[in-house]
Amino acid sequence: MSDAVPPLENHPVNTLLRYHLGWSDQEGNPSPTPASQGKALRPTLCMFACDALHGDPRLAAPAAASLELIHNFSLVHDDIQDRGYERRHQPTVWALWGTAPALVAGDAMQSLGDFTSISFEDSVPASTAIRVSGLLTESYLEMIEGQCRDLQFEQRETIGAEEYLDMIALKTGALIRSSLVIGATVATDDTDVIEGIARFGRAIGRLFQIRDDYLGIWGDDAITGKSTDSDIVQRKKSYPIVYAFQQATGTSRNELLRLYGQETLDESDVDQVMQILEDLGAARQTDSLTETTAQEGRSALATLELPPWATDDAENLIDFMAYRLF
Numbered sequence: 403m404s405d406a407v408p409p410l411e412n413h414p415v416n417t418l419l420r421y422h423l424g425w426s427d428q429e430g431n432p433s434p435t436p437a438s439q440g441k442a443l444r445p446t447l448c449m450f451a452c453d454a455l456h457g458d459p460r461l462a463a464p465a466a467a468s469l470e471l472i473h474n475f476s477l478v479h480d481d482i483q484d485r486g487y488e489r490r491h492q493p494t495v496w497a498l499w500g501t502a503p504a505l506v507a508g509d510a511m512q513s514l515g516d517f518t519s520i521s522f523e524d525s526v527p528a529s530t531a532i533r534v535s536g537l538l539t540e541s542y543l544e545m546i547e548g549q550c551r552d553l554q555f556e557q558r559e560t561i562g563a564e565e566y567l568d569m570i571a572l573k574t575g576a577l578i579r580s581s582l583v584i585g586a587t588v589a590t591d592d593t594d595v596i597e598g599i600a601r602f603g604r605a606i607g608r609l610f611q612i613r614d615d616y617l618g619i620w621g622d623d624a625i626t627g628k629s630t631d632s633d634i635v636q637r638k639k640s641y642p643i644v645y646a647f648q649q650a651t652g653t654s655r656n657e658l659l660r661l662y663g664q665e666t667l668d669e670s671d672v673d674q675v676m677q678i679l680e681d682l683g684a685a686r687q688t689d690s691l692t693e694t695t696a697q698e699g700r701s702a703l704a705t706l707e708l709p710p711w712a713t714d715d716a717e718n719l720i721d722f723m724a725y726r727l728f
Contacts, residue, residue, distance in 0.1 A: 418507040419514075422478055422495050440490055441728075443610075444469040444577055448585035451599055454712035457589025464522035465534050465584050471515035472542050473577055476549070478508035483553065484636050488629065512542075526588060534584050541580030548573025555639040559647070559659060566644045567608060574614070575607025598706050602716070605699035609723045612695055615640035616688045617727070619679070625728045631672045637662050641691065642684040643675075649682045696724040 420426040424440070426433050445466030452462040480486070481494040482504055488494060496504035519535045551569040555561050582603040586596045617626055618633035619642055633640050639647075643662075650658050658678060661671050679685065699720045703713065 413510075415503070415507050415510045418495050418499060418503060419511055421498075422474060422507065422511075424490065428493075428498055440474075442470060444473050444581040447578065447581040447603075450712070450715065451582045451585030452589045453585075454708045454716075455586055455589035455595065455599075457585075459585075461522065461525050462585050462588045464518055464525075465538070465588060466581075468515045468519035468538060469577065469581050469584065471511050471518060472538065472545075475508045475511035475515060476542070476545060476577075478504055478511060480549070482508075483549075484632070484638075486632060515542075530588060533587055537580055537584050537587065541576040544572045544576035545574075548576065552639070556637055558639075559662075561639050561644045561647065563641075563644060563648065566639070566641060570608060570611040571604065574611035575604055578607035578610060579603030595706075598702070602699060602702040602706065605695060605702050606720065606723055609692065609695040609699055609720070612641055612688065612692050613723055613726060615642060616685070616692065619676075620685055622727065631669075634672050634675050635667050637664075637667065642679055642688050645684050645687050646679055646682050649684075650678065654678050654681065692724050696720050699723075 417426065417428070417430040420430065421428050424433055448466040448469055449459040449462050453459040477489065478495050481489060482496045482501055486494055487497045494504075495507055499507075515538070516535070519538045520531050522531060548569050548571070552573055555566075555569065579600055580603070582599045583596055586599045590596070615633075618638070618640055619631075623629050629635075634643075647655070647658060657674060661667060661675055664671070667675070700717065703716050703720070706713075708716070
């Protein structure tokens with residue numbers, strides 16, 4: 403991806419960006435391993451869609467890079483909002499440099515994403531480049547709206563399941579859907595095909611976040627790269643908690659209300675929440691929703707006329723998203 407990103411040589415924020423992206427250590431020295439670079443899901447989806455629809459995936463590379471930059475800008479800011487100290491097995495940007503420099507770094511990452519999204523106008527028609535830039539901006543505005551809703555949910559006692567699904571369709575799903583749509587747009591101007599890809603993208607966007615919510619509570623922090631009690635400590639209304647608030651009655655509900663009404667939760671508080679989740683079968687319910695959503699993705703995929711290799715890859719992607727451990 404670094405080949406597609408304009409360098410910020412001698413820029414004060416350059417070290418922070420390269421560190422977050424896993425390209426260098428906190429001193430600015432090249433990173434010896436790529437272990438902290440993340441899944442690169444969004445750029446991969448972008449180039450996959452272009453290739454699957456008989457386009458040249460090399461033409462989608464700048465758009466793919468821009469999607470990863472926008473995603474990472476959101477992570478830098480998300481870590482500040484959540485007071486997250488670790489991501490991808492290393493300290494977060496704000497934890498090392500402070501809130502103000504991290505905010506600036508996130509802003510710079512967003513600007514680079516915007517710039518990169520239109521940097522391939524010499525390779526594709528100008529109308530396509532403009533369309534891609536518009537799709538990217540629309541999707542990360544949706545992402546920001548979803549993040550705002552998520553923050554609002556933290557201040558509310560009860561969130562409906564549909565409200566939750568609408569929120570994650572914005573916060574997480576918009577950029578995942580857009581990744582596929584942008585790749586498709588580079589390859590074709592067939593609106594029916596692009597809408598079919600969008601339906602598939604909406605399903606796997608939901609699937610990704612629901613599984614993420616499961617891992618945020620029951621995952622292995624040695625594998626996920628972040629603390630598995632952080633979602634509860636931060637009183638996030640992830641799907642298992644939404645389900646628990648809907649199902650809990652009597653003492654369990656009163657206890658949840660008391661715990662989530664506190665400013666902070668300590669280790670014993672987290673243990674109490676975990677026990678309530680176990681009593682209500684929240685893990686099983688989250689797994690069930692994961693399976694249902696995975697099937698929605700398979701159904702959407704079945705409507706697409708893709709080459710056999712692309713269909714196989716997409717089916718494997720659904721399985722990965724539904725059962726991943728990180």
